Amino acid sequence: MTKTNENVAGNSSDISTKNIKKKLNFSSLPYKKQKIVISIIFLIIPVILLTVFTYIPAISMFGYSFTDWDGISKTKNFIGLKNYQTMFSDIKYWQPLFVSIYYFIATFVQIGLAVIVAYLVSFGCKASGIFKGVYFFPSLVNSVAIGFVFIFFFQPGSTLDTVLNMVGLGGLTKLWLQDTSTNNISLAFVSVWRYVGYNIVMFSAAMASISSDVLEAARVDGANKFQQLRHIILPGISTILGLQLFLSITGALSAFETPYIMTNGGNGTMTFIIQTVQYAFQNHRVGLASAMAMVLLLICIIVTSIQNYVMNRKG
Numbered sequence: 001m002t003k004t005n006e007n008v009a010g011n012s013s014d015i016s017t018k019n020i021k022k023k024l025n026f027s028s029l030p031y032k033k034q035k036i037v038i039s040i041i042f043l044i045i046p047v048i049l050l051t052v053f054t055y056i057p058a059i060s061m062f063g064y065s066f067t068d069w070d071g072i073s074k075t076k077n078f079i080g081l082k083n084y085q086t087m088f089s090d091i092k093y094w095q096p097l098f099v100s101i102y103y104f105i106a107t108f109v110q111i112g113l114a115v116i117v118a119y120l121v122s123f124g125c126k127a128s129g130i131f132k133g134v135y136f137f138p139s140l141v142n143s144v145a146i147g148f149v150f151i152f153f154f155q156p157g158s159t160l161d162t163v164l165n166m167v168g169l170g171g172l173t174k175l176w177l178q179d180t181s182t183n184n185i186s187l188a189f190v191s192v193w194r195y196v197g198y199n200i201v202m203f204s205a206a207m208a209s210i211s212s213d214v215l216e217a218a219r220v221d222g223a224n225k226f227q228q229l230r231h232i233i234l235p236g237i238s239t240i241l242g243l244q245l246f247l248s249i250t251g252a253l254s255a256f257e258t259p260y261i262m263t264n265g266g267n268g269t270m271t272f273i274i275q276t277v278q279y280a281f282q283n284h285r286v287g288l289a290s291a292m293a294m295v296l297l298l299i300c301i302i303v304t305s306i307q308n309y310v311m312n313r314k315g
Contacts, residue, residue, distance in 0.1 A: 058297075064290035071286035083291035093292070096272045099184055099259075103252035103271075106188035111245055113192070114199030115237075119229055121200065122207040123215070132204055135197035143194070147261030150190045151177070180268045187259050187269060194258075195251075199244050206237035242311045249307065250300050272296055 029037070065083055067076040087093045117135070121128045138146070153159045154176035161173045176186045210233065218228050234241070256273040259265055265274040272292070280289035 061290045061293055064287055065294050067287045069286045070284040071280060072284060076287075079287070083288045084295075086288060087291055087295060093275070096270045096275045097253075099269060099271050100253050100255065102184040102188045103191060103255045104249065106192050107245070107248040107252045110192045110196050110199060111241070111248060114196050114203055114244075115229075115234070115241070117196075118200045118203035118207060119233060122204045128204070132201050135200045137197065138194050139198040141194075143257040144261055146190065146194055147258060150186075151262055154186055177263055178267055183263060183267055183269050187262060190258050190262070191251075191255065195248070199248075202240055202244055203237060206240040207233060210236040238311070242307070246304055246307060249303055253300055253303065254296065 064076070066078055066080060068079050068082075069076040121131050121135075156173075156175060160176065161170075164170055164172055174182050177183050214232060215228060218232055223231070254273050255271045256277075259269045259271055260274050260277075263269045265271065265278070273296070276289045276292045276296070279285045279292065
């Protein structure tokens with residue numbers, strides 16, 4: 001009798017173990033729950049990295065903006081809104097924002113040029129893959145390397161001056177990175193050269209999703225290339241166009257690498273980010289630099305909101 005009871009208990013435990021394993025088996029879950037589990041697994045690591053390296057530092061920086069911390073000592077004295085009052089009471093803190101105008105204008109040049117080239121490459125070009133690879137290559141090169149290449153390119157008597165002399169335009173030669181009338185334009189040109197290829201590839205990919213039947217119907221109706229671009233291509237890539245415009249505008253407001261490497265912010269080329277970095281790490285005024293960063297974040301949010309409003313209204 002005892003032996004029989006032991007067998008029954010053993011069988012029941014085996015059955016319960018199998019039921020638990022079956023419940024825990026991923027393949028036994030409904031399809032919707034499988035999608036949820038897979039999404040969580042794929043998202044958990046990026047969310048952790050984003051939280052640790054973006055959100056927590058941003059929250060900490062917001063807290064630092066209300067202190068007089070120098071970035072070295074352990075003491076952080078709360079001073080309220082004094083850092084923000086210091087910023088808004090002196091125009092010198094805002095002057096670097098005017099430099100962003102050059103990059104802001106370069107943004108629209110970059111986007112417009114990328115759309116036109118992407119259109120020419122995507123439609124009626126046999127070796128489009130080769131051209132896309134050539135255009136995309138500069139965006140793969142390290143920004144420090146690009147900076148040093150263009151420092152040599154703009155040096156007096158170097159590549160640019162030599163080319164201008166060869167074509168009979170030697171009178172146009174200048175101190176491209178020293179002259180305050182040309183240095184910001186030269187730096188904005190470098191940014192356009194670096195990022196226009198990336199935009200070309202992105203726009204080309206978006207244009208590939210537009211049906212060729214629609215374009216053929218437009219040709220039959222007598223639409224020329226410009227009309228096709230304006231009424232079919234641009235509305236068809238409006239989503240990716242808005243995204244790239246957003247990234248370019250925020251990049252213009254936060255320009256750092258190119259002017260920092262090529263001129264170190266000298267001769268009127270200092271951007272708002274370079275100024276913030278200098279106050280934080282050279283002047284040891286991390287509290288004030290944090291306030292500057294928060295103000296720049298607010299400006300980016302306002303500009304993005306205006307852009308979204310305009311794009312949605314046009315849409």
